[in-house]
Amino acid sequence: MVTKEDMVVFEQEIADIFATGAIRAPVHLRAGREEQLINIFQEQRISDDDYVFGFWDSHELALLKGVPRQELKEAILDGKSISLCFPKYKILCSGIVGSLMGTAAGVAWALKHQGQKGRVFLFCGDMSAETGVFHEAVKYIYNFDLPATFVVCDNGVSVMTNTREVWGNPDPWFKGTKYEKKIIYFKYVNGYPHSGLGKLIKF
Numbered sequence: 761m762v763t764k765e766d767m768v769v770f771e772q773e774i775a776d777i778f779a780t781g782a783i784r785a786p787v788h789l790r791a792g793r794e795e796q797l798i799n800i801f802q803e804q805r806i807s808d809d810d811y812v813f814g815f816w817d818s819h820e821l822a823l824l825k826g827v828p829r830q831e832l833k834e835a836i837l838d839g840k841s842i843s844l845c846f847p848k849y850k851i852l853c854s855g856i857v858g859s860l861m862g863t864a865a866g867v868a869w870a871l872k873h874q875g876q877k878g879r880v881f882l883f884c885g886d887m888s889a890e891t892g893v894f895h896e897a898v899k900y901i902y903n904f905d906l907p908a909t910f911v912v913c914d915n916g917v918s919v920m921t922n923t924r925e926v927w928g929n930p931d932p933w934f935k936g937t938k939y940e941k942k943i944i945y946f947k948y949v950n951g952y953p954h955s956g957l958g959k960l961i962k963f
């Protein structure tokens with residue numbers, strides 16, 4: 761089982777390598793949500809049968825989904841940090857905001873109607889949860905009772921924009937709605953800048 765320390769040490773190691781200029785591509789490091797992610801994987805019993813979808817900040821998700829540490833590190837060094845895809849481990853990520861909610865709903869539909877084992881878990885940020893496609897996909901997985909859960913990791917910002925100012929509300933749109941049944945939501949403070957290390961890295 762991957763521990764909080766494993767995740768913290770991994771991100772620190774990638775941060776140190778990124779600082780040398782050896783990774784010629786963006787990386788998005790995260791700290792401060794390790795326990796919440798571990799709890800979700802444990803409580804939901806996310807296993808080999810399940811599909812995990814993530815975005816640009818998915819190093820921790822890959823570790824939790826079972827991607828071997830070295831394989832993950834090599835992919836990141838190869839410039840794939842923001843779009844980590846390991847079909848063998850059923851984790852698929854994209855660097856495009858709002859790009860995977862429909863795909864996740866479609867996979868959940870297929871799993872249900874083909875009678876296959878497995879569920880879908882999509883992890884995204886608080887501003888991603890504001891996109892139109894998030895609304896549409898959540899309504900779809902709710903209305904058709906698909907085996908999918910969307911996890912919203914709220915760090916209060918979208919890059920450097922205060923999410924609450926955009927929402928015009930302290931709470932996300934789905935709070936108090938029936939769609940909460942399909943959503944797991946938690947808040948955290950990211951110990952790293954949104955992207956990179958907050959300083960210019962020269963290659």
Ligand SMILES: Cc1ncc(C[n+]2csc(CCOP(=O)(O)OP(=O)(O)O)c2C)c(N)n1
Binds near residue numbers: 858889
């Ligand atoms: C289509 C698209 N527009 C803009 C971006 C640039 N971008 C990357 S992450 C991000 C902010 C997303 O905010 P949130 O969903 O809250 O994610 P988090 O803060 O957790 O990284 C933006 C605008 C992008 N990757 N894709």
